[in-house]
Amino acid sequence: MKALAIDTSTFVMGVSVVDGDQVLGEVITNLKKNHSIRLMPAIDELMKDTGVRPNQLERIIVAHGPGSYTGVRIGVTTAKTLAYSLGIPLVGVSSIEVLAQNGRFFNGVISPIFDARRGQVYTGLYGDMNGEFTNIARDQICLVTDWASHLNSQYENVLFLGNDISIHKEIIIEKLGDKVQFGQISDHNPRPSELARVGIAKEPTKDVHSFTPNYIRLAEAEANWLANQEK
Amino acid sequence: MDKKLILAIETSCDETAAAVIKNGNEILSNIVASQIESHKRFGGVVPEIASRHHVEQITVIIEEAMKEANVTYNDLSAIAVTEGPGLVGALLIGVNAAKALAFAHSLPLIGVHHIAGHIYANQLITDLSFPLMTLVVSGGHTELVYMKEHGSFEVIGETRDDAVGEAYDKVARTLNLPYPGGPHIDRLAASGEASIDLPRAWLEPDSYDFSFSGLKSAVINTLHNAKQKGIEISKEDLAASFQESVIEVLVEKSKRAATEYDVKQFLVAGGVAANKGLREKLKEQFTELGIELVIPPLYLCTDNAAMIGAAAFVHLEKQQFTSYTLNGNPGLDLEND
Numbered sequence: 001m002k003a004l005a006i007d008t009s010t011f012v013m014g015v016s017v018v019d020g021d022q023v024l025g026e027v028i029t030n031l032k033k034n035h036s037i038r039l040m041p042a043i044d045e046l047m048k049d050t051g052v053r054p055n056q057l058e059r060i061i062v063a064h065g066p067g068s069y070t071g072v073r074i075g076v077t078t079a080k081t082l083a084y085s086l087g088i089p090l091v092g093v094s095s096i097e098v099l100a101q102n103g104r105f106f107n108g109v110i111s112p113i114f115d116a117r118r119g120q121v122y123t124g125l126y127g128d129m130n131g132e133f134t135n136i137a138r139d140q141i142c143l144v145t146d147w148a149s150h151l152n153s154q155y156e157n158v159l160f161l162g163n164d165i166s167i168h169k170e171i172i173i174e175k176l177g178d179k180v181q182f183g184q185i186s187d188h189n190p191r192p193s194e195l196a197r198v199g200i201a202k203e204p205t206k207d208v209h210s211f212t213p214n215y216i217r218l219a220e221a222e223a224n225w226l227a228n229q230e231k
Numbered sequence: 232m233d234k235k236l237i238l239a240i241e242t243s244c245d246e247t248a249a250a251v252i253k254n255g256n257e258i259l260s261n262i263v264a265s266q267i268e269s270h271k272r273f274g275g276v277v278p279e280i281a282s283r284h285h286v287e288q289i290t291v292i293i294e295e296a297m298k299e300a301n302v303t304y305n306d307l308s309a310i311a312v313t314e315g316p317g318l319v320g321a322l323l324i325g326v327n328a329a330k331a332l333a334f335a336h337s338l339p340l341i342g343v344h345h346i347a348g349h350i351y352a353n354q355l356i357t358d359l360s361f362p363l364m365t366l367v368v369s370g371g372h373t374e375l376v377y378m379k380e381h382g383s384f385e386v387i388g389e390t391r392d393d394a395v396g397e398a399y400d401k402v403a404r405t406l407n408l409p410y411p412g413g414p415h416i417d418r419l420a421a422s423g424e425a426s427i428d429l430p431r432a433w434l435e436p437d438s439y440d441f442s443f444s445g446l447k448s449a450v451i452n453t454l455h456n457a458k459q460k461g462i463e464i465s466k467e468d469l470a471a472s473f474q475e476s477v478i479e480v481l482v483e484k485s486k487r488a489a490t491e492y493d494v495k496q497f498l499v500a501g502g503v504a505a506n507k508g509l510r511e512k513l514k515e516q517f518t519e520l521g522i523e524l525v526i527p528p529l530y531l532c533t534d535n536a537a538m539i540g541a542a543a544f545v546h547l548e549k550q551q552f553t554s555y556t557l558n559g560n561p562g563l564d565l566e567n568d
């Protein structure tokens with residue numbers, strides 16, 4: 001199966017093209033540059049380099065969030081429009097789950113994090129359960145202090161991954177002590193080829209049209225409005 | 232004549248729209264999904280909410296436009312999209328969808344200025360004859376644009392503060408009218424008497440610029456003072472007085488610009504072109520002047536993608552295409568388009 005995978009959930013932009021059990025190519029950058037400008041040129045170039053034409057694609061895979069609202073929308077809009085107009089299946093994969101793959105061989109649980117400001121992170125918990133690498137705690141937004149305390153009470157070995165670790169490292173060490181490990185620099189970028197691998201194993205979405213990002217959070221205006229309604 | 236079809240997309244504010252246009256002047260389909268019902272509860276357009284709705288709607292609307300036009304991607308000559316100005320997060324949805332379509336089907340990509348679109352909405356009802364002048368009036372814009380030929384735009388005057396539509400919405404809010412307020416003021420004004428003295432901002436004698444913030448403040452002050460004195464002010468009369476002041480300035484400057492630039496046609500563009508009071512006054516005055524006046528029907532005045540397809544045709548004829556680096560540009564300049 002020829003598939004194209006796209007991830008623009010964070011500053012990391014990733015594109016990969018796979019064919020069956022081979023990764024034909026991947027592009028990955030970790031730059032504070034505009035995904036909207038760089039994504040389609042990257043897709044175009046990688047497709048040309050790997051010799052795959054758009055009409056040969058059999059599946060589009062996208063990291064559907066959480067992450068930067070705008071970033072996730074750029075990837076999801078591109079992916080769903082490609083899938084709809086080429087008439088091929090679309091698969092959404094959690095952006096946290098993609099990053100977790102970088103710790104697949106870790107002996108313990110993996111908590112990938114994206115900074116969500118004001119002491120908060122987007123995270124989730126992944127690891128080996130009965131021989132299968134899987135989701136253990138759902139993707140969520142939470143205060144990093146609460147999250148680290150929770151992990152400390154439940155687990156012995158925790159691996160943190162992500163380019164935003166430096167922002168929260170002190171608190172994490174304070175809560176988890178020597179139970180925690182942090183990935184090396186090359187472990188922090190979610191890899192688009194991992195996204196493709198995970199996406200090929202998943203069921204495509206039933207309706208491409210209604211496919212939307214998983215923001216985790218309501219828009220601020222909507223949350224305020226709902227709070228007012230309850231008063 | 233061979234037929235050239237453009238699929239156009241517009242997502243600059245709170246409408247998700249797609250259209251298929253033939254040869255720049257014939258509408259094969261024109262689909263608009265308005266988000267207004269969702270934004271009403273906030274009393275205005277919330278950018279993050281608008282972006283979210285665009286993602287939900289975008290491919291549905293594109294598919295509907297293609298189906299209604301009864302065409303396939305092989306039939307198209309180009310994909311066009313609003314590049315700016317507008318809400319950046321909203322623009323990005325249209326731009327990225329357009330790039331995906333262009334890439335998937337190896338079609339040229341055309342970025343269009345939103346205001347150029349509003350102006351070219353007129354080409355969907357009549358042939359443009361140059362030189363021409365356009366009065367652009369909407370929630371975000373108030374300007375007089377001179378065109379000596381296709382694709383050439385010179386802004387000879389613009390608002391220095393609020394756009395007309397913005398002033399309407401703000402005045403409507405002080406009168407406790409529901410959002411969006413423009414149509415409500417127009418309706419109230421029709422049954423009121425312009426009996427309240429409100430200022431007209433003419434600015435410098437030779438200026439084609441506009442200013443509406445002073446007028447807006449005058450309306451608010453009038454209401455405030457009356458309330459303090461315990462006097463009841465008729466909403467209808469206040470609306471009529473406000474509307475008269477706005478229209479008088481718009482129409483006078485339009486007439487002067489049309490005469491000085493000796494234009495063959497005078498066009499009206501943008502959502503406020505739906506205002507009945509403005510339409511009637513312009514018709515009356517331009518008939519007197521003997522200059523052809525063109526005002527699009529309501530569905531072509533408000534944001535739509537048909538107008539983007541009409542404006543894009545000029546680029547298609549000149550083979551002016553954009554690369555995949557095309558981005559949403561909230562501050563896009565019309566004159567360098």
Ligand SMILES: [Zn+2]
Pocket residue numbers: 345349369501502533534
């Ligand atoms: Zn507009």
